[in-house]
Amino acid sequence: MQTDILTLIEERGIALGDGGYLIELERRGYVDSGSKREKVGTGRGSGQFTPEVAIEHPDALRQLHLEFLRAGSQVLQALTFFGTREKLKRAGYDAETEVINQNAVRVAREAAAGEALVAGSISRTQLFEREGRGAAHFVRELLAEQTRLLTEAGVDFLILETFFHLEEMLIALECARASGLPLIATMSFRPRLDQSSDGHRAAECAREMAAAGARLVGANCEQEPKRMLAVLREMRAAVDVPLAAQPAAFRSTDETPCFTRLPQFPDEMETIQASREEFSEFGRVARAEGIGYIGGCCGCNAAYIRALASGIHDN
Numbered sequence: 001m002q003t004d005i006l007t008l009i010e011e012r013g014i015a016l017g018d019g020g021y022l023i024e025l026e027r028r029g030y031v032d033s034g035s036k037r038e039k040v041g042t043g044r045g046s047g048q049f050t051p052e053v054a055i056e057h058p059d060a061l062r063q064l065h066l067e068f069l070r071a072g073s074q075v076l077q078a079l080t081f082f083g084t085r086e087k088l089k090r091a092g093y094d095a096e097t098e099v100i101n102q103n104a105v106r107v108a109r110e111a112a113a114g115e116a117l118v119a120g121s122i123s124r125t126q127l128f129e130r131e132g133r134g135a136a137h138f139v140r141e142l143l144a145e146q147t148r149l150l151t152e153a154g155v156d157f158l159i160l161e162t163f164f165h166l167e168e169m170l171i172a173l174e175c176a177r178a179s180g181l182p183l184i185a186t187m188s189f190r191p192r193l194d195q196s197s198d199g200h201r202a203a204e205c206a207r208e209m210a211a212a213g214a215r216l217v218g219a220n221c222e223q224e225p226k227r228m229l230a231v232l233r234e235m236r237a238a239v240d241v242p243l244a245a246q247p248a249a250f251r252s253t254d255e256t257p258c259f260t261r262l263p264q265f266p267d268e269m270e271t272i273q274a275s276r277e278e279f280s281e282f283g284r285v286a287r288a289e290g291i292g293y294i295g296g297c298c299g300c301n302a303a304y305i306r307a308l309a310s311g312i313h314d315n
């Protein structure tokens with residue numbers, strides 16, 4: 001694709017991404033959820049949902065990329081989520097940190113074949129949840145290393161996603177700025193919808209992320225589209241930069257507005273699956289409300305991306 005993400009959004013108003021890779025590949029048998037081995041969903045997990053599929057089963061990853069592309073994705077995210085060295089170490093793959101990140105980008109680039117942009121994914125390290133703010137220095141090292149690996153592998157831009165703590169997100173943005181690439185930054189709100197894990201409202205998160213260099217700010221994961229809209233609207237009122245949104249396809253509840261804290265996570269998620277029609281509707285709303293970038297997250301597959309595409313084009 002002979003353009004960059006910012007131009008694409010400027011010219012078309014909205015760009016369509018993809019997602020979510022890990023849950024779909026877990027369902028297909030290629031990713032380890034950690035279920036039955038340890039308590040999943042605490043934010044303190046060891047080797048859960050790591051992206052070694054990029055080196056162990058690259059064909060499975062390539063296939064999913066091709067499905068998203070066929071569904072209309074204009075961006076393919078390299079599966080580098082949870083690809084920092086310390087997280088990979090907990091899964092026994094720290095020695096493969098370089099090759100996992102490199103391979104993930106290569107597989108995405110080959111699948112895109114010039115038809116889509118390739119984004120590198122950078123996510124929380126989990127160390128703020130496991131060790132607290134004292135880990136900040138080590139977190140900076142880990143995120144700086146992954147930024148360097150993704151930049152060298154040749155991604156077109158970076159998506160910083162699924163951060164629970166604004167403080168960790170701001171460290172990630174500081175590291176990512178060194179790449180010189182366009183940055184999209186999305187927070188995940190858990191356990192509460194009205195503030196980040198470290199107590200910042202969505203509006204404040206949006207302002208801080210934009211001030212730290214994010215060209216788009218928004219939310220991803222944890223909530224279904226309708227519930228996430230409240231967060232996005234609060235961000236909309238706070239910043240002038242375009243918004244990004246990658247909701248989950250699982251229904252959360254008023255009491256527990258984040259699916260990874262529901263008892264159904266990770267083994268009974270079929271019972272809380274949101275419909276693709278909810279994503280079609282979200283595509284319509286996103287276009288109408290001027291959201292610049294939308295995609296899916298956990299629970300989405302190509303059918304949901306196709307639904308987003310149809311919603312976008314329905315206006």
Ligand SMILES: [Zn+2]
Nearest residue numbers: 020221297298
């Ligand atoms: Zn997700």
